[in-house]
Amino acid sequence: MTAFPFPPAAPPAAPRDRARGRASDVRANHARATRAPGTARVRAARVRTALPVAAVLVPLLAGCGDTGGPEAAGATPTASGPVHLWPGRKGASVPPADPGGAPPVYVQGLPPVRDQDVSGVDPVALVQAELRAHPNADVGPDGMPPQTAAAIAACGTEGQPAQKCPVLTPYYRDLTGNGVDDLVVGIELPEHMMSVRAYTADPDGRLNRIMATTQTVVSVELAGRDVILRVPSGNPGYELITAWSWDEKQRTMLPTREQIVRLPGAGRSPVSPQPPQPSAPSAQGSP
Numbered sequence: 001m002t003a004f005p006f007p008p009a010a011p012p013a014a015p016r017d018r019a020r021g022r023a024s025d026v027r028a029n030h031a032r033a034t035r036a037p038g039t040a041r042v043r044a045a046r047v048r049t050a051l052p053v054a055a056v057l058v059p060l061l062a063g064c065g066d067t068g069g070p071e072a073a074g075a076t077p078t079a080s081g082p083v084h085l086w087p088g089r090k091g092a093s094v095p096p097a098d099p100g101g102a103p104p105v106y107v108q109g110l111p112p113v114r115d116q117d118v119s120g121v122d123p124v125a126l127v128q129a130e131l132r133a134h135p136n137a138d139v140g141p142d143g144m145p146p147q148t149a150a151a152i153a154a155c156g157t158e159g160q161p162a163q164k165c166p167v168l169t170p171y172y173r174d175l176t177g178n179g180v181d182d183l184v185v186g187i188e189l190p191e192h193m194m195s196v197r198a199y200t201a202d203p204d205g206r207l208n209r210i211m212a213t214t215q216t217v218v219s220v221e222l223a224g225r226d227v228i229l230r231v232p233s234g235n236p237g238y239e240l241i242t243a244w245s246w247d248e249k250q251r252t253m254l255p256t257r258e259q260i261v262r263l264p265g266a267g268r269s270p271v272s273p274q275p276p277q278p279s280a281p282s283a284q285g286s287p
Contacts, residue, residue, distance in 0.1 A: 101249055101252070102250050102251060105209040106207065112204075112206070113201040116200075116203065118172065118180075118182060121199070124152070124165065124167045126199070127152055127185065131152060148188075151166050152166055152187070167186075168186040172184070175227070176225075177225060183200075185197045192217065193216050194220070195212070195213070195214045196229065197213075211244055213255075215229060218239060223243075228242070228244075241259045241261060243256055243257040
């Protein structure tokens with residue numbers, strides 16, 4: 001077997017060398033302990049400066065993690081469709097609409113309307129012409145109390161104040177969608193009732209009444225091509241809102257949408273006023 005030579009082991013340090021090493025360590029420790037105090041203060045200042053900076057960077061870094069995306073609002077409730085009750089019951093039938101549409105109600109006794117411009121139609125003369133065509137009508141679209149009919153007949157006569165005329169200021173709006181304004185007329189009736197009527201002119205110059213309803217009206221509005229009526233409902237604190245819209249097939253205005261809405265503040269119990277508290281008698285000093 002061939003023997004490989006190994007380098008000889010280092011001889012152990014002499015006692016004098018070990019003493020010199022310990023003396024070097026003692027001098028290094030003494031130098032660190034006796035270092036200038038300014039250096040320690042500089043290091044402490046650096047530490048104190050780093051702490052506020054870190055406190056500012058923490059919320060900034062936390063904000064960088066928020067991308068501003070949508071957050072979950074919780075579990076979505078399960079949708080449930082309507083359930084048909086008593087499916088075996090035979091319900092009422094709805095008669096189909098007349099395919100020919102409602103017959104036009106032309107106003108008689110007025111001059112022809114030029115170029116379908118209803119702004120030249122006198123609303124008082126229009127309502128008076130309808131009264132002459134339907135005298136003594138107290139129900140239906142032409143129904144009117146006798147005192148109101150008499151006040152309308154007197155409109156415009158000498159000695160009759162204009163504010164006494166039940167025919168209100170007319171409004172103009174395209175209700176049929178043909179690009180031409182139509183005429184909306186209101187007639188004031190007793191006990192906050194109103195007769196709301198709408199008219200359109202055809203190319204032949206005839207004036208056609210396309211809406212007529214009499215109700216206890218809270219207010220009347222025009223929204224787009226709809227006439228909106230607000231009337232009291234049968235439930236206290238609620239209004240019935242009805243939208244009258246033009247029906248192209250029926251060639252007339254029909255009540256197409258109805259909604260019962262709660263009035264703001266309805267149902268709140270009135271706060272009873274507190275009775276005044278008697279004031280304490282003031283002490284009077286003796287003379």
